[in-house]
Amino acid sequence: MEYIVGGVFMARCIVPEAEAILDKEFKVLDKGFIRLVDYMGSDARIVQAARVSYGAGTKTVREDKGLINYLLRNEHTSPFEQVVFTFHVKLPIFVARQWIRHRTARLNEISGRYSIMNDDFYVPSVDDIAFQSSDNKQGRSKNVVPDDLKKKILDILTEGQDKSYADYTEMVESGIARELARINLPLSTYTEWYWQIDLKNLFHFLKLRMDSHAQKEIRDYGFVMFDMVKKVCPLACEAFENHILGGCRLSEAERKAVANLLKGKELDLSGRALEIFSAKVLD
Numbered sequence: 001m002e003y004i005v006g007g008v009f010m011a012r013c014i015v016p017e018a019e020a021i022l023d024k025e026f027k028v029l030d031k032g033f034i035r036l037v038d039y040m041g042s043d044a045r046i047v048q049a050a051r052v053s054y055g056a057g058t059k060t061v062r063e064d065k066g067l068i069n070y071l072l073r074n075e076h077t078s079p080f081e082q083v084v085f086t087f088h089v090k091l092p093i094f095v096a097r098q099w100i101r102h103r104t105a106r107l108n109e110i111s112g113r114y115s116i117m118n119d120d121f122y123v124p125s126v127d128d129i130a131f132q133s134s135d136n137k138q139g140r141s142k143n144v145v146p147d148d149l150k151k152k153i154l155d156i157l158t159e160g161q162d163k164s165y166a167d168y169t170e171m172v173e174s175g176i177a178r179e180l181a182r183i184n185l186p187l188s189t190y191t192e193w194y195w196q197i198d199l200k201n202l203f204h205f206l207k208l209r210m211d212s213h214a215q216k217e218i219r220d221y222g223f224v225m226f227d228m229v230k231k232v233c234p235l236a237c238e239a240f241e242n243h244i245l246g247g248c249r250l251s252e253a254e255r256k257a258v259a260n261l262l263k264g265k266e267l268d269l270s271g272r273a274l275e276i277f278s279a280k281v282l283d
């Protein structure tokens with residue numbers, strides 16, 4: 001929303017669709033959630049920032065959309081840093097360990113030295129129990145796991161969690177320091193944090209973590225978060241889907257192969273190089 005106060009151009013962005021989801025918990029996995037605590041800026045802020053050099057704010061939706069598309073397509077990303085989100089996230093520690101690798105964010109996490117950890121552990125749904133993939137060392141196989149084995153796996157997971165929490169409780173009740181009592185709690189333990197990031201870096205996070213190569217559990221957070229971000233800046237998200245999420249980077253050899261095709265020549269890629277190229281383009 002833009003308005004003039006005492007001759008000064010004001011631009012506090014309030015987006016009704018975003019206001020409607022503020023503070024609401026969006027469920028992820030069995031016990032996790034994402035909550036939008038606050039946001040600063042929107043599509044309007046991106047175009048205001050980009051047009052600051054000549055003092056104009058937003059124009060028509062069509063012109064704003066065109067500008068946002070242009071900015072993202074040409075990697076003129078600094079206007080996207082003007083949009084900032086604060087999320088409250090509840091997530092298992094093994095997801096948090098992947099998430100925290102994204103350094104361009106600010107966060108504050110619950111302290112297991114100060115607080116008593118809750119009896120909250122992630123247990124995968126029965127459909128998510130899978131064998132190790134044989135061709136992707138960081139992935140799951142599509143081969144069906146027999147029902148009796150799935151049940152056994154779930155029993156192993158829950159029994160281990162129950163035992164470690166009983167041990168934790170016993171240590172805490174014996175007066176042992178919380179910072180020590182917690183050290184055998186499993187990676188499936190849920191933690192919580194406030195996470196603040198700007199839109200440019202959030203797009204980078206979402207590109208990597210919604211990708212099929214990322215672990216299923218962090219992808220689930222990525223998908224829910226992306227739906228929330230769309231409420232704040234739908235035009236930027238549309239441009240992100242077109243230019244970043246749905247696009248792909250070509251090597252020089254791949255670019256030349258595409259040029260060959262366009263000129264009606266042979267593709268000129270074979271073997272593993274052709275496999276990688278096909279996976280990029282046909283995925």
Ligand SMILES: Cc1cc2nc3c(=O)[nH]c(=O)nc-3n(C[C@H](O)[C@H](O)[C@H](O)COP(=O)(O)OP(=O)(O)OC[C@H]3O[C@@H](n4cnc5c(N)ncnc54)[C@H](O)[C@@H]3O)c2cc1C
Nearest residue numbers: 098101102103104105138201204205208209211213214215
């Ligand atoms: C599918 C997948 C598998 C992975 N597997 C592993 C693994 O097996 N082991 C492992 O250790 N990690 C792994 N990672 C983590 C990965 O290597 C990155 O650390 C993580 O994705 C964060 O990416 P980033 O550094 O680009 O993001 P951010 O830290 O958010 O940084 C964003 C961008 O800012 C710039 N930047 C930030 N900090 C610096 C800096 N200090 N110096 C220079 N530039 C900086 C870079 O351009 C960077 O791309 C994996 C990630 C994915 C998505």
